[in-house]
Amino acid sequence: MKDNKRILVTGGAGFVGSHLCERLLNDGHEVICLDNLFTGRKQNIVHLLPHPYFEFIRHDIINPILVEVDEIYNLACPASPIHYQYNPIKTIKTSVMGAVNMLGMAKRLNATILQASTSEVYGNPLVHPQPESYWGNVNPIGTRSCYDEGKRAAETLFRDYNYQNNVNTKIIRIFNTYGPRMHPNDGRVVSNFIIQALQNHDITVYGDGGQTRSFQYVDDLIEGMIRLMNTPESFRGPVNVGNPGEFKIIELAEKVIAMTNSKSKIIYKDLPSDDPMMRKPDISLAKEALDWEPKVMLDEGLAKTIKYFQELINE
Ligand code: NAD
Numbered sequence: 001m002k003d004n005k006r007i008l009v010t011g012g013a014g015f016v017g018s019h020l021c022e023r024l025l026n027d028g029h030e031v032i033c034l035d036n037l038f039t040g041r042k043q044n045i046v047h048l049l050p051h052p053y054f055e056f057i058r059h060d061i062i063n064p065i066l067v068e069v070d071e072i073y074n075l076a077c078p079a080s081p082i083h084y085q086y087n088p089i090k091t092i093k094t095s096v097m098g099a100v101n102m103l104g105m106a107k108r109l110n111a112t113i114l115q116a117s118t119s120e121v122y123g124n125p126l127v128h129p130q131p132e133s134y135w136g137n138v139n140p141i142g143t144r145s146c147y148d149e150g151k152r153a154a155e156t157l158f159r160d161y162n163y164q165n166n167v168n169t170k171i172i173r174i175f176n177t178y179g180p181r182m183h184p185n186d187g188r189v190v191s192n193f194i195i196q197a198l199q200n201h202d203i204t205v206y207g208d209g210g211q212t213r214s215f216q217y218v219d220d221l222i223e224g225m226i227r228l229m230n231t232p233e234s235f236r237g238p239v240n241v242g243n244p245g246e247f248k249i250i251e252l253a254e255k256v257i258a259m260t261n262s263k264s265k266i267i268y269k270d271l272p273s274d275d276p277m278m279r280k281p282d283i284s285l286a287k288e289a290l291d292w293e294p295k296v297m298l299d300e301g302l303a304k305t306i307k308y309f310q311e312l313i314n315e
């Protein structure tokens with residue numbers, strides 16, 4: 001391919017990263033996947049290992065590294081509350097020191113670098129839906145702060161490396177994403193409900209289930225990430241990428257039970273602290289700047305994800 005590039009994906013053995021590596025290889029690029037395998041798994045990339053243009057490096061991004069690449073997608077960071085709260089100091093170090101290391105490398109190589117940021121930068125939002133111009137409502141000293149504030153600091157670093165050092169930076173704010181290769185034990189709502197339903201176990205709804213989330217299928221996210229990476233240098237984001245379809249958690253539970261023909265019952269547990277009450281992306285900017293909008297609606301994406309977990313359980 002004429003415009004094939006050498007691309008680094010940090011966090012490439014994780015849920016989103018493994019899909020990104022696969023797509024970039026299919027597009028004809030050379031991919032270096034860097035991961036410390038904290039929440040990522042070799043299983044996610046084992047099918048890519050024989051590919052002649054795929055390379056895996058086990059490395060922790062809180063330590064500097066230099067590899068020669070044209071583009072960097074910076075995804076390394078545990079993403080689910082259970083995992084990022086396991087060692088909160090390590091989580092914020094990963095976001096902040098990881099960003100410094102990767103931005104330093106991008107500066108030296110003159111590479112374009114994309115940061116996987118998050119809707120969590122909006123915290124428990126007081127504006128609904130959330131546009132990129134909203135500054136958020138984030139608790140700096142709560143159980144989610146290591147993740148939320150780490151991601152916010154990383155955004156600041158991306159902004160400042162661009163402003164001060166002319167690094168070509170891009171920031172994507174990712175909203176809740178689901179699909180095959182989600183970690184089965186990461187406690188996220190989609191994987192939890194599907195696994196519980198497939199095994200006819202109780203479905204654990206936290207709080208009264210009235211809180212909302214907007215769920216995006218992983219393929220739509222990957223398309224948005226690649227489109228953002230390939231925008232002109234003048235476009236840096238941040239840009240929201242998510243599916244604006246908004247569902248109450250209780251609705252999701254009922255949907256999963258119906259789609260799996262499950263005998264599971266819904267039970268209610270305490271709402272974790274600082275759990276945002278609502279979340280829905282305003283995707284006007286993504287539509288305009290990336291000509292992007294989600295294509296996979298919840299029923300279709302859930303069906304694919306249920307199939308994946310069914311196979312995993314049968315293994
Ligand atoms: P994931 O946990 O499956 O993937 C993260 C990967 O980063 C894992 O493979 C993990 O081993 C690796 N990693 C963690 N710390 C590292 C370190 N110090 N050095 C090297 N590698 C390290 O999570 P995911 O859902 O694939 O998320 C990928 C990225 O997208 C994350 O940055 C996350 O914050 C962001 N994001 C995801 C969602 C979502 O809903 N999945 C939403 C918003 C943002």
Ligand code: UDP
Pocket residue numbers: 080081176187188189190192193204205206207211213249271272275276
């Ligand atoms: N949730 C739930 N039951 C579960 C797991 C999560 O009711 O077994 C709720 C959780 O309290 C939150 C929503 O589902 O309100 C989404 O949780 P998740 O951890 O998937 O994502 P995040 O809170 O980071 O958006």
